[in-house]
Amino acid sequence: MSSSFKEIQIQHQKHYSNIPSFPFPSVLSPNPFSSSTLSFFTDSIIAQKPFLDSLLLKTGAILFRGFDVNTAKDFNDVVEAFGFEELPYVGGAAPRTNVVGRVFTANESPPDQKIPFHHEMAQVPEFPSKLFFFCEVEPGSGGETPIVLSHVVYERMKERYPDFVEKIEEHGLIYTRVLGEEDDPSSPIGRGWKSTFLTNDKSVAEQRAAKLGMTLEWFEDGVKTIMGPIPAIKYDKSRNRKIWFNSMVAAYTGWKDARNDPVKAVTFGDGQPLPGDIIHDCLKILEEESLAIPWQKGDVLLIDNWAVLHARRSFNPPRRVLASLCK
Structure with missing residues (x-):
C-alpha cells in the first residue's frame, strides 16, 4: 500500500471472493503518519496516479474519506489532480448547474424522487469513462448513491433470461424522450432542449443531435428525441468482460413527467415493446447486488x-x- 493512503474497511462494503478477492468499493483514507490537507491530497493523487489507476481497474470504484475537501473549488482541485480530460455534458437527461470549473450539481430532481440505476449517459454514444461525486453537505437522512458492478448484473440477467439478453445484444435499444424548451426542475429527466444541446438555436441543436446519432421531431413547445438503436450490452476491453451498459431500467421505471410515459421511453431496437416483468426483475437484481454507503461531508467517490x-x-x-464527468 502506498504511503499517503490507507485502505480501510467500512460498513456496507461488499467483499467479492474472486481471485484476487477485493472490497467494493475500495475506501482510502489518509495514512495516520501523513497529512489530510487538500494540498497533500492532490499532490498524493498526482504522485500515486498509477497505484490509483490500478486500484480503480480492480475494484471499479474508490471512496476517498477523511481528507480536507470542503468546497466545490476544493473538489475541482481534486478532479484536476487526476488529469482526466473533461467531458462536456451534451445529451444527458438530468437537470444540472455548473458550479465552478469542471464541477456541476448532481441531478437536481426533487428530494422525494429516487433516481434509478444507470450508467452515466448510457443512452448516447459519447459518455464519460469516469465520474466523480463529492458530498459538500451531508443529507439530513437517506440520499445515498447506491452502486453496483455492471458485469455481475449482466451475468445474472444472462443466466435468468438468456433469450431476452440475446435479443437486446442483437437489436440494442431505442430511447425516446420529450423535452421542453427550458429545464423542468420538478422532473428527474427535466433537462430542456436548450441546455441539453447547449444552444438556443434549433439548427445547432439539430447538428449536435445528429452528431450523437439522435433524431429530433419538433413540436410547438418542445422536441421529441429518438436515440438508437444503441447497444445495450458493451464489452469492457480493459477488464475483458461483457457489461450491462444501458439505461433500460432507469428509462422504463423513471422517465416519467408531464411530457413522458416511461413505458414508451425505451423499446427494443426493432421498435417492439419491452417485457415489463423482466424489467422489474432486473430492477430487483440491481437492488440485490448493490450497496449504499451513507454520505459523509468531504467524501469523494470516483466511479x-x-x-x-x-x-x-x-x-x-x-x-x-x-459531480464531475471525465472522458
Whole structure:
C-alpha cells in the first residue's frame, strides 16, 4: 500500500471472493503518519496516479474519506489532480448547474424522487469513462448513491433470461424522450432542449443531435428525441468482460413527467415493446447486488463508468452532492 493512503474497511462494503478477492468499493483514507490537507491530497493523487489507476481497474470504484475537501473549488482541485480530460455534458437527461470549473450539481430532481440505476449517459454514444461525486453537505437522512458492478448484473440477467439478453445484444435499444424548451426542475429527466444541446438555436441543436446519432421531431413547445438503436450490452476491453451498459431500467421505471410515459421511453431496437416483468426483475437484481454507503461531508467517490452503475435514494434535505464527468 502506498504511503499517503490507507485502505480501510467500512460498513456496507461488499467483499467479492474472486481471485484476487477485493472490497467494493475500495475506501482510502489518509495514512495516520501523513497529512489530510487538500494540498497533500492532490499532490498524493498526482504522485500515486498509477497505484490509483490500478486500484480503480480492480475494484471499479474508490471512496476517498477523511481528507480536507470542503468546497466545490476544493473538489475541482481534486478532479484536476487526476488529469482526466473533461467531458462536456451534451445529451444527458438530468437537470444540472455548473458550479465552478469542471464541477456541476448532481441531478437536481426533487428530494422525494429516487433516481434509478444507470450508467452515466448510457443512452448516447459519447459518455464519460469516469465520474466523480463529492458530498459538500451531508443529507439530513437517506440520499445515498447506491452502486453496483455492471458485469455481475449482466451475468445474472444472462443466466435468468438468456433469450431476452440475446435479443437486446442483437437489436440494442431505442430511447425516446420529450423535452421542453427550458429545464423542468420538478422532473428527474427535466433537462430542456436548450441546455441539453447547449444552444438556443434549433439548427445547432439539430447538428449536435445528429452528431450523437439522435433524431429530433419538433413540436410547438418542445422536441421529441429518438436515440438508437444503441447497444445495450458493451464489452469492457480493459477488464475483458461483457457489461450491462444501458439505461433500460432507469428509462422504463423513471422517465416519467408531464411530457413522458416511461413505458414508451425505451423499446427494443426493432421498435417492439419491452417485457415489463423482466424489467422489474432486473430492477430487483440491481437492488440485490448493490450497496449504499451513507454520505459523509468531504467524501469523494470516483466511479469507473465502464464497470459500475449508480442510482440515488430519496432523502430529507439538506443534501448537496456535486459531480464531475471525465472522458
